[in-house]
Amino acid sequence: MGISFRKANEHDLDTIVKMLANDPLGSKRERNERRLPDCYKNAFQPISADPNNELIVACQENEIVGVQQITFTPYLTHQGGWRATIEGVRTLSTERGKGIGSELIRYAIQRAKERGCHLIQLTTDKQREEALRFYERLGFEATHEGMKMKL
Amino acid sequence: MGISFRKANEHDLDTIVKMLANDPLGSKRERNERRLPDCYKNAFQPISADPNNELIVACQENEIVGVQQITFTPYLTHQGGWRATIEGVRTLSTERGKGIGSELIRYAIQRAKERGCHLIQLTTDKQREEALRFYERLGFEATHEGMKMKL
Numbered sequence: 001m002g003i004s005f006r007k008a009n010e011h012d013l014d015t016i017v018k019m020l021a022n023d024p025l026g027s028k029r030e031r032n033e034r035r036l037p038d039c040y041k042n043a044f045q046p047i048s049a050d051p052n053n054e055l056i057v058a059c060q061e062n063e064i065v066g067v068q069q070i071t072f073t074p075y076l077t078h079q080g081g082w083r084a085t086i087e088g089v090r091t092l093s094t095e096r097g098k099g100i101g102s103e104l105i106r107y108a109i110q111r112a113k114e115r116g117c118h119l120i121q122l123t124t125d126k127q128r129e130e131a132l133r134f135y136e137r138l139g140f141e142a143t144h145e146g147m148k149m150k151l
Numbered sequence: 152m153g154i155s156f157r158k159a160n161e162h163d164l165d166t167i168v169k170m171l172a173n174d175p176l177g178s179k180r181e182r183n184e185r186r187l188p189d190c191y192k193n194a195f196q197p198i199s200a201d202p203n204n205e206l207i208v209a210c211q212e213n214e215i216v217g218v219q220q221i222t223f224t225p226y227l228t229h230q231g232g233w234r235a236t237i238e239g240v241r242t243l244s245t246e247r248g249k250g251i252g253s254e255l256i257r258y259a260i261q262r263a264k265e266r267g268c269h270l271i272q273l274t275t276d277k278q279r280e281e282a283l284r285f286y287e288r289l290g291f292e293a294t295h296e297g298m299k300m301k302l
Contacts, residue, residue, distance in 0.1 A: 077239045112302055
């Protein structure tokens with residue numbers, strides 16, 4: 001498929017935000033404006049400065065076709081084990097159904113192993129039934145309730 | 152109730168690990184040994200050194216009666232919003248049913264607001280039915296599937 005992965009840089013933000021907004025749930029909560037809103041630039045700084053956060057873009061022929069964020073967290077539980085958490089997985093709308101999402105998740109699993117994590121986890125909105133089946137096919141199990149509270 | 156909260160220090164680890172192990176699921180995966188295993192001391196270092204992780208103990212009359220870890224994560228999604236994630240919430244077995252767990256979660260909510268988070272979240276094992284109801288009473292909604300994969 002010729003997909004490569006790298007950390008995102010600030011010049012990628014326009015494309016990334018378009019992908020986040022071009023999604024049934026994302027369209028309600030993101031700002032897809034002609035000029036990139038500062039809130040995204042401001043949010044990118046602490047992500048890129050934190051060694052425990054990796055905003056990853058998938059590229060095909062130098063074009064960004066997917067994105068995800070991987071967070072590595074140290075815990076005392078499980079005998080002091082690190083975990084990887086995946087969030088904000090999106091594929092370019094014109095490139096869906098070509099396996100890019102699976103490649104993104106496989107890359108996250110590889111990074112989690114490289115970082116010595118004993119577990120990789122994510123939460124997926126119960127409205128996204130296809131996403132649930134997608135992650136199950138990749139080996140995830142819905143053993144937990146993902147509970148949220150807006151502040 | 153006279154409960155106070157503070158960040159854990161290395162001297163608290165013995166008591167914290169006993170709480171993590173004294174739990175139906177924790178008893179299978181933690182090492183509650185007379186001498187604290189090094190794995191817990193080693194895990195404590197990156198937690199305490201990371202400004203985005205807070206291992207919090209609840210104290211009553213200078214005794215530790217509860218513990219939780221709060222992780223603050225910057226994301227691009229939700230217009231670049233920070234989230235707080237709660238993990239490893241435990242109350243001393245002799246002090247259960249006295250509202251200490253609720254106080255821990257209320258403290259986490261307060262810290263999340265202080266840190267400017269737009270969302271607070273956690274996952275709870277579907278085997279812990281009481282925990283699900285406990286978090287629902289505190290205002291969390293089980294809108295997501297919590298998916299995990301062991302590595």
